[in-house]
Amino acid sequence: MIPAHVPAERVVDFDIFNPPGVERDFFAAWTTLLGGPGLVWTTANGGHWIAARGEVVRALWNDAERLSNACLAVTPGLGEVMRFIPLQLDGAEHKAFRTPVMKGLASRFVVALEPKVETAARDLIETLRPRGGCEFVAEFAEILPLNIFLSLIDVPLEDRPRLRRLGVQLTRPDGSMTVEQLRQAADDYLWPFIVERLARPGDDLFSRILSEPVDGRPWSEDEARRMCRNLLFGGLDTVAAMIGMVALHLARHPADQQLLRERPELIPAAADELMRRYPTVAVSRNAVADVPVDGVTIRAGDLVYLPSVLHNLDPTCFEAPETVRFDRGLAPIRHTTLGAGPHRCVGAGLARMEVIVFLREWLAGLPEFRLDPVRPVAMKGGNVGACTILPLEW
Numbered sequence: 001m002i003p004a005h006v007p008a009e010r011v012v013d014f015d016i017f018n019p020p021g022v023e024r025d026f027f028a029a030w031t032t033l034l035g036g037p038g039l040v041w042t043t044a045n046g047g048h049w050i051a052a053r054g055e056v057v058r059a060l061w062n063d064a065e066r067l068s069n070a071c072l073a074v075t076p077g078l079g080e081v082m083r084f085i086p087l088q089l090d091g092a093e094h095k096a097f098r099t100p101v102m103k104g105l106a107s108r109f110v111v112a113l114e115p116k117v118e119t120a121a122r123d124l125i126e127t128l129r130p131r132g133g134c135e136f137v138a139e140f141a142e143i144l145p146l147n148i149f150l151s152l153i154d155v156p157l158e159d160r161p162r163l164r165r166l167g168v169q170l171t172r173p174d175g176s177m178t179v180e181q182l183r184q185a186a187d188d189y190l191w192p193f194i195v196e197r198l199a200r201p202g203d204d205l206f207s208r209i210l211s212e213p214v215d216g217r218p219w220s221e222d223e224a225r226r227m228c229r230n231l232l233f234g235g236l237d238t239v240a241a242m243i244g245m246v247a248l249h250l251a252r253h254p255a256d257q258q259l260l261r262e263r264p265e266l267i268p269a270a271a272d273e274l275m276r277r278y279p280t281v282a283v284s285r286n287a288v289a290d291v292p293v294d295g296v297t298i299r300a301g302d303l304v305y306l307p308s309v310l311h312n313l314d315p316t317c318f319e320a321p322e323t324v325r326f327d328r329g330l331a332p333i334r335h336t337t338l339g340a341g342p343h344r345c346v347g348a349g350l351a352r353m354e355v356i357v358f359l360r361e362w363l364a365g366l367p368e369f370r371l372d373p374v375r376p377v378a379m380k381g382g383n384v385g386a387c388t389i390l391p392l393e394w
Contacts, residue, residue, distance in 0.1 A: 005299050006041045015044040016074060016282070016305055017172070022381040026280065027322075029381065030309045038294035039304075045074045048284075048303035054314030056294055057306050060285065062341040064090060067285035069343055071303060073383055074284050078170075081179045084230035085223055087343070094342065097227065100212030101346050104205050110349045117148055117357045125365035133372060133393035141244040141390070145354055149235035153228075154204035155193060163189070167236025172382030183229070190228050198224060205231070238281060239351050241386035242337075243358050245278035246271075249324065250363075251371045251392055256324065261363050270326045271355040276335035277324050279308035280385035283339070308336040309385075369394040 002011055012033070019029035033040065038053035051057040060067060070088050072079030079088060086097035121144055128134045146160050166185055169177050177185070193206065198221070201207035206228055210219050219227070250257050260270055283306050291298040298304055312335045313321045318328075338348040345351065371377065372391035380388050 002041065002043065002047070003299070003302075005297060007296060010037055010039065010041050010296060012040045012042055012050075013044070014040070014042045014050065016042070016050070016307075016383075017045070017381050019381055022385070023379055024377075026379045026381060026385040027278070027309060027313060030307060031313055034310060034314055039296055039298070046076060048074055048305055049298055050305045050307070052310055053294070054311040054317035057308070057311040057314075058317070058336060058340060060291070060293065060304060061283070061306050061311075061336060061339065061343075063285075063291065064342050066287060066289040066291045067298075067304065068288045069094070069283075069285060071284050071286040074303065074305060075173060075179065075383075078179045081183050082229065082233075083226050084233075085226040086346075087230050087234070096215045097223070098342075098346065100209045100214060101227070101231070103212050104209035105346055105350060107349055109205075109208075110353050113148070113152065113350070114353055114357060116151065117144075117354055118361060120144055120147055121357055121361040122365060125361060129366055133391065136247050136390040136392050137240075137244050137387055141240045141247065141387075144358065145239035145243065146236060148354065149239075152205045153193070153231070153235075154202060154206075159189070163232070163236055167233060170233050171237045171384035172380050172386070186229050186232055187225060190225070190232060194221075194224050194228050234345075234347060237384050237386070238345075239354050241280050241384050242275060242278070242351065242355060244387040244390055245280065246274045246355060246358065247362070247392070248371075248377065248387055248390055249274055249278065251369055251390075253324070254368055254370065256326075257363065257368055259326070260359065264360060264363070266326050267359045267363075268356055269328075269330045271352060271359055272333050272335075273324055273326055273328050275337045275352070275355060276312050276318070276328070276333050277322070279312045279335065279337040281337065281339070282307040282309075282383055283343075284383075308339075311336040367394050 022029040033052040038056035040050050040052050042050055051060050068090050070079055072082055072088055086094050086101060089097060124140055124144060142164055146164060147157050150157055150160060169182050197207045197210050201211050210224055260267055285304050287298045287300050287302045289300050311317055315321055338345040369392050372393050375391035378389035380386060
């Protein structure tokens with residue numbers, strides 16, 4: 001049923017989890033919404049708004065007063081069940097909990113972690129090089145960032161496959177788990193580690209955060225559980241998806257590979273530009289007040305979906321947005337891949353470092369690589385879109 005305040009001309013048939021053609025090209029599937037109204041209503045998944053023009057995406061992402069982060073996602077019940085800290089909090093409460101998390105992820109810790117990322121990347125590449133090819137998603141993208149994150153929170157690396165499945169169920173659910181089962185699986189896994197960190201803090205990420213007071217007081221057990229749950233899910237999927245898209249671009253564009261091999265000093269700028277060009281994260285907001293925008297009104301209680309892809313690939317926001325230009329990254333790029341406003345990704349610095357290290361080590365460690373001409377690339381939509389199959393050869 002379409003609400004009375006939604007004009008008929010704003011209604012589209014668009015499922016964010018399965019837009020037409022997403023299995024072949026996530027970005028082409030989403031950019032079909034560009035060029036029309038800046039805000040549309042989909043009847044899929046219970047009905048919600050989608051910001052469909054770059055300026056609208058960016059403006060609503062920054063509107064933390066009238067749009068709350070509490071709902072978490074379009075998936076029914078996910079926000080009410082997960083209750084992530086700090087992600088689902090707003091205003092002063094969000095800031096109070098975000099501050100310890102940001103301290104735990106301070107730049108000095110990211111810099112100190114870089115040699116470990118380099119070593120892990122080189123070890124993986126050494127294993128893959130003699131084989132002449134790989135399925136990049138399963139054999140690299142889903143291993144490197146997850147192993148680094150699990151090292152960061154000091155949990156066993158052999159738990160990676162188990163935790164990876166949970167991350168995928170959050171961002172690209174397939175119906176095999178209820179949201180309650182998903183939360184319980186995460187909590188059952190995390191609880192022994194949380195008890196240990198609260199009682200005997202170490203130098204891992206969870207310990208650093210839980211050692212920081214929240215407005216001058218200690219964390220409660222419930223707050224610690226919700227924060228660790230938030231960081232666990234936040235670290236399980238987004239960087240893996242990002243690295244997959246970067247590798248896909250380079251496999252399709254050997255001239256870009258060659259340029260970065262010849263001029264490795266361009267790699268940080270290239271990382272920024274590739275992250276802009278291949279955004280896959282979207283967030284949901286629920287309106288706590290009426291928000292007039294683009295000639296219509298988001299009513300209090302409405303859900304609005306904010307896809308970074310429709311900001312970063314909107315030609316009114318970026319010149320020739322689908323063209324990768326590494327010189328674009330020589331100046332700060334105001335993209336939305338890692339969010340915007342007070343809820344910008346707390347791990348943005350870590351994610352950027354991992355992409356830079358991947359580019360540096362992969363290009364230094366392997367000859368020119370390309371897509372396997374026989375096995376096709378596959379993609380999937382969701383709150384974090386991703387390559388699910390990326391066969392490469394060299």
